[in-house]
Amino acid sequence: MAGHEEEVAMEVEAVQSVYGGDCVVLDRYPPRLHVRIVPRTADVSSQQFVEAVIGISAGPQYPDVPPCVELIESKGLDDRRQKCLLDCILDKARQLSSCSMLVALCEEAVELLSKMNHPEGDCPMCLFPLVPEDTERRDLAFMKLMSCFHCFHSDCIIRWWTWLQNEKQTKVGEVENEKGLESQGNCPVCRKGFQAKDLEHVLTLISSYSSKSSSEGDVAEENGELLQSDSENNRRQRFETIMKVQEENNGLIEPKKDLVVLPGMYITPTITSSTSGTTNDNMEQQQPRDEAVSLETDSCNALNQQKDKAVAPVRNSIGSSKPRGTIEHRNSSTRKNSARNARKPGKHWVRKDYTSRV
Amino acid sequence: MTSSSATSRKALSKIASNRLQKELVEWQVNPPVGFKHKVTDNLQRWVIEVNGAPGTLYANETYQLQVDFPEHYPMEAPQVIFLPPAPLHPHIYSNGHICLDILYDSWSPAMTVSSVCISILSMLSSSTVKQRPEDNDRYVKNCRNGRSPKETRWWFHDDKV
Numbered sequence: 001m002a003g004h005e006e007e008v009a010m011e012v013e014a015v016q017s018v019y020g021g022d023c024v025v026l027d028r029y030p031p032r033l034h035v036r037i038v039p040r041t042a043d044v045s046s047q048q049f050v051e052a053v054i055g056i057s058a059g060p061q062y063p064d065v066p067p068c069v070e071l072i073e074s075k076g077l078d079d080r081r082q083k084c085l086l087d088c089i090l091d092k093a094r095q096l097s098s099c100s101m102l103v104a105l106c107e108e109a110v111e112l113l114s115k116m117n118h119p120e121g122d123c124p125m126c127l128f129p130l131v132p133e134d135t136e137r138r139d140l141a142f143m144k145l146m147s148c149f150h151c152f153h154s155d156c157i158i159r160w161w162t163w164l165q166n167e168k169q170t171k172v173g174e175v176e177n178e179k180g181l182e183s184q185g186n187c188p189v190c191r192k193g194f195q196a197k198d199l200e201h202v203l204t205l206i207s208s209y210s211s212k213s214s215s216e217g218d219v220a221e222e223n224g225e226l227l228q229s230d231s232e233n234n235r236r237q238r239f240e241t242i243m244k245v246q247e248e249n250n251g252l253i254e255p256k257k258d259l260v261v262l263p264g265m266y267i268t269p270t271i272t273s274s275t276s277g278t279t280n281d282n283m284e285q286q287q288p289r290d291e292a293v294s295l296e297t298d299s300c301n302a303l304n305q306q307k308d309k310a311v312a313p314v315r316n317s318i319g320s321s322k323p324r325g326t327i328e329h330r331n332s333s334t335r336k337n338s339a340r341n342a343r344k345p346g347k348h349w350v351r352k353d354y355t356s357r358v
Numbered sequence: 359m360t361s362s363s364a365t366s367r368k369a370l371s372k373i374a375s376n377r378l379q380k381e382l383v384e385w386q387v388n389p390p391v392g393f394k395h396k397v398t399d400n401l402q403r404w405v406i407e408v409n410g411a412p413g414t415l416y417a418n419e420t421y422q423l424q425v426d427f428p429e430h431y432p433m434e435a436p437q438v439i440f441l442p443p444a445p446l447h448p449h450i451y452s453n454g455h456i457c458l459d460i461l462y463d464s465w466s467p468a469m470t471v472s473s474v475c476i477s478i479l480s481m482l483s484s485s486t487v488k489q490r491p492e493d494n495d496r497y498v499k500n501c502r503n504g505r506s507p508k509e510t511r512w513w514f515h516d517d518k519v
């Protein structure tokens with residue numbers, strides 16, 4: 001009996017040594033852990049789109065009886081993907097029944113999240129897919145807010161940021177335009193506050209470029225023409241670097257030759273093992289059915305969400321009515337070529353001042 | 359009252375128009391339950407028919423919402439009012455103005471016409487009395503010159519109607 005307890009204790013230590021500060025041990029025996037899981041490919045934080053904290057609680061019968069696994073919190077995962085994550089981990093637990101499995105379950109979670117490490121659905125601002133399907137709009141790169149992991153097209157969220165800053169200025173007026181007050185915005189989806197630093201990786205590119213372009217006297221014709229040309233190119237290059245690192249690390253992301261690669265874009269990974277292959281299929285195919293369900297619940301929920309939420313439930317269910325997740329561009333040009341084509345020569349963005357507003 | 363604000367308004371920006379076209383298409387595929395968009399060629403003003411939800415005070419009643427979109431939608435909220443006759447409701451004034459925070463201070467560009475409609479229907483459905491807001495007469499008198507509800511400094515009523 002004591003031998004069994006010792007064995008389990010060693011397993012807990014193993015999880016701790018692998019996950020370090022991301023592993024919180026609530027109970028040593030029977031073990032109860034919270035483990036923060038991030039995708040394996042998330043070395044660069046701006047390229048991390050999902051994360052989760054899973055709770056594992058085993059009983060005294062462990063490992064003969066698999067532990068309970070629950071999702072304590074998650075970011076960037078909609079209901080469908082949350083459920084998929086949990087189901088797959090539980091499947092794994094059943095498979096491994098009566099073996100030591102604490103580390104294996106966490107690794108499974110890492111594996112799953114690595115595959116899910118891409119934003120899903122439509123941009124909440126313009127309602128077009130975050131990862132465009134047609135090649136014409138592929139210049140719309142996306143980004144996430146670092147605070148809440150909600151994803152937007154880069155130019156859409158920057159437009160919101162600029163709008164908020166301009167609005168604040170007009171409201172405050174010349175009277176108390178205090179520099180000490182840090183600029184802040186709020187996420188259009190969850191209203192969580194975000195600051196300039198959340199947009200930094202995009203904003204720095206803008207300001208460095210905007211000084212250049214203003215001296216050239218170029219003016220964008222529409223307030224939407226943000227973020228094309230050099231900044232875009234810059235990010236593309238950075239993305240190539242990240243891609244390389246990822247390939248070297250574990251070959252998880254292997255672009256197909258005929259894919260058009262965008263910054264931050266997720267490429268369906270080549271399936272690494274037979275078990276994960278099926279889970280991957282489930283992830284993508286369950287979708288239509290789930291959507292029908294979510295539609296109904298959405299309209300019921302509407303009765304409860306009267307005033308407090310900025311979420312647009314109906315938009316969500318509509319937005320997901322087209323296939324997504326897998327990206328299949330028919331375009332056969334190589335990555336480099338497509339990057340060049342996407343840049344429209346001579347077009348520059350500037351920050352739009354909404355001077356028309358009173 | 360309903361059209362004066364329209365005369366001063368600017369045409370939709372390209373972004374606003376793209377977004378609205380997208381919303382319109384999605385509405386046609388998947389309209390919110392209880393609502394019907396009356397088709398016109400005017401993208402900037404939508405007239406939407408609302409059916410009171412079954413089992414509520416407004417069951418079997420039909421009203422019309424008028425939604426006007428500003429130049430910089432969705433950065434700016436749309437103006438949403440009931441066309442006469444406006445439903446009798448503690449948050450709806452007899453001139454059609456609606457006291458609902460998401461239409462003003464709490465607007466967020468991630469909201470859509472659909473989500474606004476759903477919020478309004480939910481506001482109707484949760485009502486337990488059919489009556490005008492207490493300050494109805496005073497407010498409506500103040501709006502005589504065609505003031506838009508978006509210019510009102512709203513003080514939001516209690517959530518619970």
Ligand SMILES: [Zn+2]
Nearest residue numbers: 123126153156
């Ligand atoms: Zn967008």
Ligand SMILES: [Zn+2]
Nearest residue numbers: 148150187190
């Ligand atoms: Zn958010």
